[in-house]
Amino acid sequence: MSTTTSTSTTPSTTGTDRADRADRDNRADHVAIEPSILYFGTPVVLLSTENDDGSANLAPISSAWALGSTIVLGLGAEGQTAYNLARRPQIVINVPGPHLWRRIESLAGVTGRFPVPESKPAGMRYEPDKFGVSGFTSQESEVVIPPRVAECGLQFEAAVARALPDVTEDFLIVEAHVLKVHADPAIVIPGTNHVEPAAWSPLIYNFRHYFGLGGELGHTWRSQTPRGAASQDSHTR
Ligand SMILES: Cc1cc2nc3c(=O)[nH]c(=O)nc-3n(C[C@H](O)[C@H](O)[C@H](O)COP(=O)(O)O)c2cc1C
Numbered sequence: 001m002s003t004t005t006s007t008s009t010t011p012s013t014t015g016t017d018r019a020d021r022a023d024r025d026n027r028a029d030h031v032a033i034e035p036s037i038l039y040f041g042t043p044v045v046l047l048s049t050e051n052d053d054g055s056a057n058l059a060p061i062s063s064a065w066a067l068g069s070t071i072v073l074g075l076g077a078e079g080q081t082a083y084n085l086a087r088r089p090q091i092v093i094n095v096p097g098p099h100l101w102r103r104i105e106s107l108a109g110v111t112g113r114f115p116v117p118e119s120k121p122a123g124m125r126y127e128p129d130k131f132g133v134s135g136f137t138s139q140e141s142e143v144v145i146p147p148r149v150a151e152c153g154l155q156f157e158a159a160v161a162r163a164l165p166d167v168t169e170d171f172l173i174v175e176a177h178v179l180k181v182h183a184d185p186a187i188v189i190p191g192t193n194h195v196e197p198a199a200w201s202p203l204i205y206n207f208r209h210y211f212g213l214g215g216e217l218g219h220t221w222r223s224q225t226p227r228g229a230a231s232q233d234s235h236t237r
Pocket of ligand 1: 060061062074079080081105107205
């Protein structure tokens with residue numbers, strides 16, 4: 001990394017920008033590491049799908065991101081969720097807040113797949129009753145068969161538009177088209193379709209540890225929820 005401090009002053013360069021850059025340049029070089037995992041901090045979502053017998057499977061994952069009305073999911077190819085979606089391509093993507101981390105963790109060591117696939121980590125056990133074991137509450141969906149998870153502040157009912165193996169064939173990359181969005185009224189700006197970002201916090205999976213969000217730093221120019229539009233309460237029920 002360069003150790004020269006730039007003295008250029010373009011019109012858009014602020015004192016803070018220059019201070020940040022100088023701070024960065026003065027730090028030691030990065031070190032090359034070989035981490036066993038690359039989970040750099042993404043929201044946890046809880047997937048509901050329908051089992052062969054009509055019961056529901058629940059599975060937490062952290063490989064999920066939204067693009068327009070599509071949510072892209074990364075799933076282990078041998079899990080029960082992938083099995084269910086290959087047969088019944090409907091899903092609810094439930095988004096828990098940080099306060100639900102222990103319930104999410106109660107689902108970390110179980111699979112709805114029987115027998116437990118060899119590819120699953122040692123110690124994983126079969127559990128057909130994911131709602132029972134986690135204490136989450138099943139809530140009927142409106143446009144898909146799998147149920148919603150009542151405790152989750154955001155729930156996306158969706159249909160799988162495409163599911164393809166990744167290059168390793170260990171995972172399935174699923175594109176889910178969102179059909180209906182449900183939100184806890186406590187995180188919605190009254191009378192609008194906007195989520196109040198100051199009232200909502202996802203649960204973040206950060207190198208296998210759970211975190212909530214810190215305070216707001218700022219917003220992008222396209223934000224439709226200007227500051228002060230709703231309460232500053234965090235969604236921590
Ligand atoms: C916080 C968290 C994040 C996870 N992220 C993923 C993920 O992104 N993709 C995945 O396939 N499994 C992920 N898992 C593991 C699955 O939850 C686990 O394999 C589970 O057995 C899947 O259940 P199923 O086989 O019943 O579908 C995650 C687990 C936890 C607790």
